[in-house]
Amino acid sequence: MARTATTTDVFNAVAEASRRHIVDALGDGEATVGELVDRLQISQPQASKHLAVLKAVGVVLSRVDGRHRWYRLNGPALKPIHDWVRTFERTWNTRLDRLDDLLAELQHEEEQS
Amino acid sequence: MSNDPATTNRHGSAVITLPSDTEYLVTRVFDAPAELVFKAYTTPELVKRWWGFETSEWLVCDIDLRVGGEWRFVVQERDMEVGFHGEYREIERPHRLVSTEAYEGIPDPDANAALNILTLDERDGVTTMTVLVQMPSQEARDEVLASGMEGGMQVSYNRLEDLVAGGLG
Numbered sequence A: 001m002a003r004t005a006t007t008t009d010v011f012n013a014v015a016e017a018s019r020r021h022i023v024d025a026l027g028d029g030e031a032t033v034g035e036l037v038d039r040l041q042i043s044q045p046q047a048s049k050h051l052a053v054l055k056a057v058g059v060v061l062s063r064v065d066g067r068h069r070w071y072r073l074n075g076p077a078l079k080p081i082h083d084w085v086r087t088f089e090r091t092w093n094t095r096l097d098r099l100d101d102l103l104a105e106l107q108h109e110e111e112q113s
Numbered sequence B: 001m002s003n004d005p006a007t008t009n010r011h012g013s014a015v016i017t018l019p020s021d022t023e024y025l026v027t028r029v030f031d032a033p034a035e036l037v038f039k040a041y042t043t044p045e046l047v048k049r050w051w052g053f054e055t056s057e058w059l060v061c062d063i064d065l066r067v068g069g070e071w072r073f074v075v076q077e078r079d080m081e082v083g084f085h086g087e088y089r090e091i092e093r094p095h096r097l098v099s100t101e102a103y104e105g106i107p108d109p110d111a112n113a114a115l116n117i118l119t120l121d122e123r124d125g126v127t128t129m130t131v132l133v134q135m136p137s138q139e140a141r142d143e144v145l146a147s148g149m150e151g152g153m154q155v156s157y158n159r160l161e162d163l164v165a166g167g168l169g
Helices: A017-026 A033-040 A044-056 A075-112 B005-009 B034-042 B138-146 B157-166
Strands: A060-065 A068-073 B015-020 B023-030 B057-063 B070-077 B080-092 B096-103 B114-123 B126-134
Touching: A017 A033, A017 A044, A017 A060, A017 A068, A033 A044, A033 A068, A044 A060, A075 B015, A075 B023, A075 B034, B034 B096, B034 B114, B034 B126
Parallel strands: none
Antiparallel strands: A060 A068, B015 B023, B023 B126, B057 B070, B070 B080, B080 B096, B096 B114, B114 B126
16 A cells, blocks of 8 residues: 655654654653653663654744754644644534434433423 | 534534554544443344435334344445444443444455444443444555555544644644
8 A cells, every 4th residue: 555755744754653753752841862861761762763753744833042953833833734634523423413402302301201 | 403502512622533554543522421322222223313424215224232232324325325234242222332343345355344332431421432343454554555445544534633733843
């Protein structure tokens, strides 16, 4: 099956568990590679490799401050995933709102009888 | 029909989270006893009144509610038949129902069936429903992922919404 490269598609970029852990960790705020290595118990080369993939799709941005490079999350780049969850959630909501209405009707019927 | 504002306010309140690479979880609260929700999930005449879309024409709605029993729903959507079927694995009325769910529109549906775990937790006549859907394998997950339905985020939807809205720039 044709798959787009991890470096061009935000879905594939976050399809790897370690990269999602990095996204989660950066959700708490900016961090250096060293801090991510400490918090996630991964090696520095692994952390750097994953950060490079996340940077390539724009999910992570970085800035240099003195001797340190700080990484931070770029929320809007996650929008395609957010939109998918929303679409999926809407489908479920349509169905469950119908169930909600039915339950109200059934309770109403029970009260009448 | 109850005019309790809590009832009308629950529309659109289902929340989807993604607990692992192979699962998604639906959570929804209903102002009804667990027994009634269970009944609406497992009685064909009632399933037909909510499970499909407004426009669905029902062709098959079979429920054999016993462990090892099968269910099958087929609806007509315009010129397309959409079918699902599965088997009941655990039945603890009215609090838990475990069943498989195979979508008949893909090759080898049964090998790619999901496992659905429905739980109903009632407090004071208000029932919290959760449906945990477990995809069968990495391969099946990848099928879903390739079709644009990524199932792998551990960041919960609510968290993700905050991240997207806030930009965290």
